[in-house]
Amino acid sequence: MENILTFPCKTDHAPGKDWLHGDELAEHVGGTGKTAAQWLALPETQEYLAAMAEHLELPTAADLYAHKPDGIWLHPALYVCFARWANPTFGVWCDGQIVAAGGYYA
Incomplete structure (x- = not known):
């Protein structure tokens, strides 16, 4: 992959962390006023978080x-x-990147 995306938003570079400010990330990808708090409140998000925490072996x-x-x-x-x-159009772009990298249909 040759395209590198940069995110001009706040980061927390504490040791072992490269966390991003959720609302700034949403704005950067062209979000439609959606916030991290709204996303975290969704039942689907809570399911995803639980699965990710298990995968990463987090408490x-x-x-x-x-x-x-x-x-x-x-x-x-x-x-x-x-x-x-935050932005379904960005989601479609992500899918295109996966396909271009040989995913989905490879």
Whole structure:
């Protein structure tokens, strides 16, 4: 893959973390006013978080996000899932990238 996406939003570069500010990520991918709080409130999101926490061997799904004074921060494992929800057009673009990389139909 030659295309590299950059995200001009707040990051938390604490040791072992490259978390992104959820609402800024949504805005960057052309979100339609959707927020990280709305996404986290969805039952489907809670199912996804539980599965991801189990996959990453984290104690709880809540270890994948953090509420801070300036907003909700997301674990790197959530970037694409959240961004796809924030903007379905971005989700379609993601699918195209997977196909271009030889996925889905390979």
